[in-house]
Amino acid sequence: MIATRKYAWLGLTSARSNLAYLAEVAARTLFLGVILFIFLQLWRATYAESGAERLGGLTLPQMLWYLAITEAIILSAPRVSHEVDQEVRTGALAVQLVRPLSYPLARLGMTLGERLVRFALNAGVGALVALVLVGPVPIAPQGLAMFAAALLGAFVLDFLALFLVGLGAFWMEDTSGLALIYSRLTMILGGMLLPLELFPEAVQPLLRALPFAGIVYGPARLFVRPDAAFLADLLVRQGVAVAVFALAVAAVYRAGIGRIHANGG
Amino acid sequence: MLKPALRYLKLAAAYTRLNLRAQLEYRAAFVSQVAAMFLNDAVWVVFWVLFFTRFPVLRGWTVEDVITVWALAAAGFGLANAIWGNAMPLPGLIAQGQLDVWMLYPREVLSHLLLGRMSVTSWGDALFGYVVYIAFVRPDAAHLALFVALTLSVALLFIGFSVLSGSLSFFLGHGGDLADQWRNAMIAFSTYPAVLFDGAVKVLLYTLIPAGFVTYVPIVALQRLSLADAALALAGSVAVLAVGVAVFYLGLRRYESGNLTEMRG
Numbered sequence: 001m002i003a004t005r006k007y008a009w010l011g012l013t014s015a016r017s018n019l020a021y022l023a024e025v026a027a028r029t030l031f032l033g034v035i036l037f038i039f040l041q042l043w044r045a046t047y048a049e050s051g052a053e054r055l056g057g058l059t060l061p062q063m064l065w066y067l068a069i070t071e072a073i074i075l076s077a078p079r080v081s082h083e084v085d086q087e088v089r090t091g092a093l094a095v096q097l098v099r100p101l102s103y104p105l106a107r108l109g110m111t112l113g114e115r116l117v118r119f120a121l122n123a124g125v126g127a128l129v130a131l132v133l134v135g136p137v138p139i140a141p142q143g144l145a146m147f148a149a150a151l152l153g154a155f156v157l158d159f160l161a162l163f164l165v166g167l168g169a170f171w172m173e174d175t176s177g178l179a180l181i182y183s184r185l186t187m188i189l190g191g192m193l194l195p196l197e198l199f200p201e202a203v204q205p206l207l208r209a210l211p212f213a214g215i216v217y218g219p220a221r222l223f224v225r226p227d228a229a230f231l232a233d234l235l236v237r238q239g240v241a242v243a244v245f246a247l248a249v250a251a252v253y254r255a256g257i258g259r260i261h262a263n264g265g
Numbered sequence: 266m267l268k269p270a271l272r273y274l275k276l277a278a279a280y281t282r283l284n285l286r287a288q289l290e291y292r293a294a295f296v297s298q299v300a301a302m303f304l305n306d307a308v309w310v311v312f313w314v315l316f317f318t319r320f321p322v323l324r325g326w327t328v329e330d331v332i333t334v335w336a337l338a339a340a341g342f343g344l345a346n347a348i349w350g351n352a353m354p355l356p357g358l359i360a361q362g363q364l365d366v367w368m369l370y371p372r373e374v375l376s377h378l379l380l381g382r383m384s385v386t387s388w389g390d391a392l393f394g395y396v397v398y399i400a401f402v403r404p405d406a407a408h409l410a411l412f413v414a415l416t417l418s419v420a421l422l423f424i425g426f427s428v429l430s431g432s433l434s435f436f437l438g439h440g441g442d443l444a445d446q447w448r449n450a451m452i453a454f455s456t457y458p459a460v461l462f463d464g465a466v467k468v469l470l471y472t473l474i475p476a477g478f479v480t481y482v483p484i485v486a487l488q489r490l491s492l493a494d495a496a497l498a499l500a501g502s503v504a505v506l507a508v509g510v511a512v513f514y515l516g517l518r519r520y521e522s523g524n525l526t527e528m529r530g
Contacts (some may be wrong), residue, residue: 025529031446031450034454035453036455038453038454041324041466042457049322049324122447128526172299173294173297174291174293174294174297176297176298176301177297177298177301180305181301181304187308188308188312193312194315194316200315200318
């Protein structure tokens, strides 16, 4: 219990530190407005030309709100892989290991704190832009609760994958390429630009099975179309992916720590 | 006129050779960064291919047109930043008073300082642009020649725009965030079909965010194989470059040194 409180406190501190630069972070969200405006034009033309009222089960307003949420998830992604990479490369990790904390759990706490603030801000701006451009979509309290549950799983899963990429610095000259590839796979296979229902039917089952959908598509789909059965299925998929990634992180971290050579100073 | 231009091209070639040699000292990192950017761009093309598989025509544009937009934007942006790599970091150089070193040379400041750095990932963009155009569009010799000429025009546009937006730092101090937002908007609009936008936004695309000289005029030039349209695209790029250069020199009068001691190899 005390151990959990330690990491929760780290998360809270990280969130507070991000709140201190709120104006600066908010200025960066202008880009989200530009992107959503472009998406609106793209999908407005697509809905008009196809003559359909719903595409992938979503109306035009729902589509824009879906994209606002997926963008907010992607844009709030922390730079954890870069930070871990730097700590491994510079040897700063050795200092972290002296502390009475589990390094991966401390990183998880800090990352979640930072991400929640960044996501809230991005989602707030995204919601405002979507509201102005297409108006509201129906949102019920239980829908929001489902979305929040799915979002927490998504953030933990994303953290584990990014942390794993950062740990690659124990063996690789540069992990930024790997981080970029991971982020782009999350964007395209996770359904950031297209809901999975609009992908060719043959690949949809595979995409749903991959962890990327649990990070982006799942929570965003629940936001615009809450569904208890969908949530249950998503949580199971997220749970399995988190377990697999956690095992991989534990194994890679253990192997990496064995390679640390600390010299005095 | 021709002689100074040739002299400058020689200087650019010498800088490019030196910068490339320096980057190739870390060969694995170089290759991985170029490959990662290539893959990053490919993700967007995958999105458009998926999109057009579902919706084959968008306001008269086909997947081939949109891939040409991406190829032009990527190749132009890539060339600009691979060779004139100090265009993007310009706000930081100005805000931190790091222009002193460039003012000591007998060369004219702006054109010289732009060559001082190479953005490695931009080689991935440039490579992607040419490869994807040749592989997807399969142009004949005339179209390919015009495409290459247009990528040079787009490169000029991106350099001019980066100088213009970066020079804001002379007037706003740490204008980096604002310049970044403006550039991000330019890049975002440069990768979506211009036919999506009407009215005031269309005006914006030829003025404040001059992406129309990437996403519309050059595409029309390639569709019609029209030298007049290509000349119009080039005129737009030269105009943006001229405004950028004028604003830079206007701002340079307000420049304050950071009194930093720097060494250049």
